[in-house]
Amino acid sequence: MSNSTPSERLATIEAEIRAFAEAHLVDPPCVGGGDEVFWREGWNRCAAEGIIAGPLPAEWGGRDQGLLATIVSMETLGTTCPDLGLLFSINAHLWACSIPILSFGTDEQKRRWLPGLADGSSIGGHGATEPNAGSDIFSMTSTAVRDGDEWVLDGHKNFVANGPVADVFVVYATTDPGLGELGVTAFIVERDRPGLVVSKPLEKVGLRSSPTGTITMNDCRIPVGNMLGSEGGGSACFNCSMEWERGSILAMHIGSMERQLKDAIAHVRSRRQFNRAIGSFQSVANRIVDMKVRIDAARPLVRRIGELKDSGRNAMLESAVAKLFVSEAAVASGLDAMQVHGARGYLSENRVDVELRDALGARIYSGTNDLQRVMIARLLGLPSSLVGGD
Numbered sequence: 001m002s003n004s005t006p007s008e009r010l011a012t013i014e015a016e017i018r019a020f021a022e023a024h025l026v027d028p029p030c031v032g033g034g035d036e037v038f039w040r041e042g043w044n045r046c047a048a049e050g051i052i053a054g055p056l057p058a059e060w061g062g063r064d065q066g067l068l069a070t071i072v073s074m075e076t077l078g079t080t081c082p083d084l085g086l087l088f089s090i091n092a093h094l095w096a097c098s099i100p101i102l103s104f105g106t107d108e109q110k111r112r113w114l115p116g117l118a119d120g121s122s123i124g125g126h127g128a129t130e131p132n133a134g135s136d137i138f139s140m141t142s143t144a145v146r147d148g149d150e151w152v153l154d155g156h157k158n159f160v161a162n163g164p165v166a167d168v169f170v171v172y173a174t175t176d177p178g179l180g181e182l183g184v185t186a187f188i189v190e191r192d193r194p195g196l197v198v199s200k201p202l203e204k205v206g207l208r209s210s211p212t213g214t215i216t217m218n219d220c221r222i223p224v225g226n227m228l229g230s231e232g233g234g235s236a237c238f239n240c241s242m243e244w245e246r247g248s249i250l251a252m253h254i255g256s257m258e259r260q261l262k263d264a265i266a267h268v269r270s271r272r273q274f275n276r277a278i279g280s281f282q283s284v285a286n287r288i289v290d291m292k293v294r295i296d297a298a299r300p301l302v303r304r305i306g307e308l309k310d311s312g313r314n315a316m317l318e319s320a321v322a323k324l325f326v327s328e329a330a331v332a333s334g335l336d337a338m339q340v341h342g343a344r345g346y347l348s349e350n351r352v353d354v355e356l357r358d359a360l361g362a363r364i365y366s367g368t369n370d371l372q373r374v375m376i377a378r379l380l381g382l383p384s385s386l387v388g389g390d
């Protein structure tokens with residue numbers, strides 16, 4: 001392994017992850033059908049394989065694997081593990097909790113929280129979105145007020161991925177409402193802090209086995225040592241976590257698009273109408289071709305983020321581009337898969353709908369695709385539409 005080239009190293013990782021997933025992740029208790037639950041046993045299996053530790057440094061219990069190798073692992077898991085909700089939970093944990101603590105935490109904070117997050121014994125989530133602060137995230141009104149050796153948090157967070165099962169959250173609140181974005185600060189809040197209430201899982205259209213909830217902070221007191229980064233530095237922490245998350249979280253959809261394509265090809269080769277396989281009809285074949293082209297266009301966009309981050313470079317523009325393209329590709333792929341299956345694709349029992357429903361969320365989470373377009377335009381030097389407002 002030590003003398004191998006980077007591409008040989010990635011091929012080895014891919015082969016190892018595929019073997020692991022084929023042995024341990026093909027039998028989630030429930031995918032599709034409506035009664036999906038978080039698959040803790042699947043989480044534990046991924047943790048034991050080191051998947052949850054992948055991008056973290058060995059010093060903090062990680063595997064020092066880098067982002068590109070993690071992305072390749074996620075792609076591979078997406079081809080094999082039908083439970084995208086589980087993979088989504090792993091991604092949310094990594095990019096919105098572990099990476100901010102790694103990037104902004106003090107050594108003491110890293111020592112305290114990263115080993116548990118790396119070995120999967122502790123599940124992470126993050127609370128940024130609020131009822132009145134979604135795309136306009138820094139208009140949040142949750143507050144943090146210093147009281148001696150403590151911060152006192154009050155407010156309500158929506159759509160917290162992993163919320164119902166998480167042990168530790170990165171939560172954003174304003175320490176100075178008058179400063180807007182510059183008043184937002186990040187905090188590490190453990191689930192068992194008095195004053196923190198976590199809801200039951202919300203019913204979602206897709207990614208149903210990844211539990212999403214709300215968290216309410218009511219006079220929730222945490223030690224001053226739980227502030228993450230600097231006071232007023234929350235936007236840098238949030239933007240860093242979104243830069244990692246936006247592209248990387250889509251890697252699993254590339255894998256699932258591959259799986260969809262394989263199933264769709266098998267179907268159009270075997271299903272016969274007008275005395276021939278439906279794959280011989282040009283309009284059916286075109287859908288298959290489009291599915292293939294999307295996968296091949298999507299993969300390098302996501303891997304490029306891994307290469308940039310692994311070499312210490314900024315990937316804000318590239319992660320917005322990847323997020324926008326891959327999420328739209330995943331939805332289009334789901335629609336094409338359903339169409340080539342005809343009415344069979346529309347029956348829940350055949351589960352062709354599951355990946356489509358899972359993909360729909362990707363156009364919304366990590367910042368909607370409209371906002372990715374706004375960001376890309378701004379990063380290309382166009383004037384911003386987000387200044388001022390009515």
Ligand SMILES: Cc1cc2nc3c(=O)[nH]c(=O)nc-3n(C[C@H](O)[C@H](O)[C@H](O)COP(=O)(O)OP(=O)(O)OC[C@H]3O[C@@H](n4cnc5c(N)ncnc54)[C@H](O)[C@@H]3O)c2cc1C
Binds near residue numbers: 125127130162365371
């Ligand atoms: C599966 C899932 C998991 C999530 N996990 C988390 C999590 O773990 N933690 C967390 O904090 N949040 C999470 N979210 C919330 C997510 O980040 C927000 O839903 C998202 O940022 C959009 O906010 P909103 O839903 O309030 O929509 P809104 O901001 O109300 O937007 C509604 C519509 O208006 C459009 N719009 C708004 N402003 C503009 C503009 N300036 N230009 C163009 N169009 C605009 C949007 O694109 C969208 O179509 C999750 C969401 C989903 C679906």
